[in-house]
Amino acid sequence: MKIVTVIGARPQFIKAAAVSRKLEQVCEEVIVHTGQHYDANMSELFFEELHIPKPKYNLGVGSGSHARQTAEMLVGIEDILIKENPDYLMVYGDTNSTIAGALAASKIHIPVIHVEAGLRSFNMAMPEEQNRILTDHISSLLFCSTDASIENLENEGITKGVHRIGDVMCDAVLYYSQEIDKKERSQYFKDLHYIFGERGELNKWYLSTVHRAENTDTPEKVRTILRAFEKFDAPVILPAHPRTRKMIEQINEEEHLKNTVCVEPIGYLEMLYFTKNAVKVVTDSGGLQKEAYILDTPCVTLREQTEWVETLNGNHNVLAHIDEDDILDKVNNTVISEEKENYYGAGDAADKLVKTIISGE
Known part of the structure; x- marks a missing residue:
């Protein structure tokens, strides 16, 4: 065959x-x-x-x-x-x-x-x-x-x-999450030392991706998201697609972002590490929503709906409008159930x- x-x-x-x-x-x-x-x-x-x-x-x-x-x-x-x-x-x-x-x-x-x-x-x-x-x-x-x-x-x-x-993505997450646990924590930051600079190793962070057309079709939507990120209580690691990265860099010239660490796309094992150990994931990616759920990391999804409806049960994943106050409210005030079903x-x-x-x- x-x-x-x-x-x-x-x-x-x-x-x-x-x-x-x-x-x-x-x-x-x-x-x-x-x-x-x-x-x-x-x-x-x-x-x-x-x-x-x-x-x-x-x-x-x-x-x-x-x-x-x-x-x-x-x-x-x-x-x-x-x-x-x-x-x-x-x-x-x-x-x-x-x-x-x-x-x-x-x-x-x-x-x-x-x-x-x-x-x-x-x-x-x-x-x-x-x-x-x-x-x-x-x-x-x-x-x-x-x-x-x-x-x-x-x-x-x-x-x-x-x-x-x-x-099948659950297969991959479970398989490769064992691999990331074999690597020293400091190695992930050593690999990305050029990104964090004087910050050194972060003890606490949020992980974000923003790439869908409905969120990146205008600079104002990206600007709204970034303004919310600037008010988070820990840095936001934001691996960005080249087109989105260029938009963020232009906004940064005006907004002088301090809490958002925009980086080039990173490898899967690094992404798993930063997902697994994040305070929360804030994303518009369907795949990352699901990875966060499997890895027991709370998620806020920057969309009006999600195809992964199961993740919404117990507020392990919540939807947020592209609105600064709503994003902050969902990140800071969501009550998450201790119970979580294995759907995948x-x-x-x-x-x-x-x-x-x-x-x-």
């Missing part, structure tokens, strides 16, 4: 790390990297430290409008599929790489496997929501993380080929996924 796997963004690298370890034992996997995330720390480093097999193909698409980026991926992926003639095309999540891979395969009648199927934010203005829905409706095998995802698919009339396996499995989702594919169910 041959499977072509299409990935292109940080969360997909992490999920692929968990699944590829299992796939290589039973079949041939051909990895295609679209180049959607092309920064070395957002791409190459992840392959190295997560021990993901090197991509056989790299399309090098880079940034661009949704239409241009997706179109370039479609052309490149179709050529690869015709050449490789796989039994399946596998995609993860909800990026442009996801929909491009699924469409390219579906058009030439190659069955599509969608990992992390059934997620819904119910906000069709989000490109990710459009990608999720379209991918689910043209997939042959749909692997779901939670019961809510199964229910979402049923409500859309999708019941065939649907499997509840748990969450025991770290065996990739095993279940591979066994299902091989069995042909």
